[in-house]
Structure formats: C-alpha cells, structure tokens
Amino acid sequence: MPDLIHHPAFGIVLFNLLIIWPLWRIFRRTGLDPRWALLVFVPMVGPLLVLMVLGHRKWPALPTREKVQRKARRSA
Numbered sequence: 001m002p003d004l005i006h007h008p009a010f011g012i013v014l015f016n017l018l019i020i021w022p023l024w025r026i027f028r029r030t031g032l033d034p035r036w037a038l039l040v041f042v043p044m045v046g047p048l049l050v051l052m053v054l055g056h057r058k059w060p061a062l063p064t065r066e067k068v069q070r071k072a073r074r075s076a
Contacts, residue, residue, distance in 0.1 A: 016040045016047075023050060030059045 004010055023037035036053050040046045 026054065030054070030057075032057060032059075 019040060020037055023040065024034045027034040027036050032053070036050065039049045039053070042049065
C-alpha cells in the first residue's frame, strides 16, 4: 500500500478526483452538460480538453453585451 501512495499516477488521480466537483458545478452553471467534467480522467489530454470546451463554447448563462449596455443606460 505505501508503494501505491508514492506512485506518480496516484497523485494525478487524486488531483482529478478533487477537481471533478468544482468543474461539474462550473459546467452546470454555464448551461453546459456537466458530464464534460469527466474528461479530466482522459490521460494527458483530458484537462486540456476541459479547458478548451470551457474556453471556446458560448456561455449561455452570461448576459449579452446589449443587455448590459441597456442596463447601464437605464441606471445613468
């Protein structure tokens, strides 16, 4: 058992387990399918794929620029 804890893959799996919950919530709040968070378990490219999905998809939960400008005009 101590050899397992000192194996480099153990740290990677532990890190992935720790970031699943925050990523799941981020995907859910942005209106995307939260199962995308499970991509972090794909070796080598998983975390990169998750970042690419979050970075290149439209975030439907964010207000559009027009709504923000209209709101600013009303308050001014």
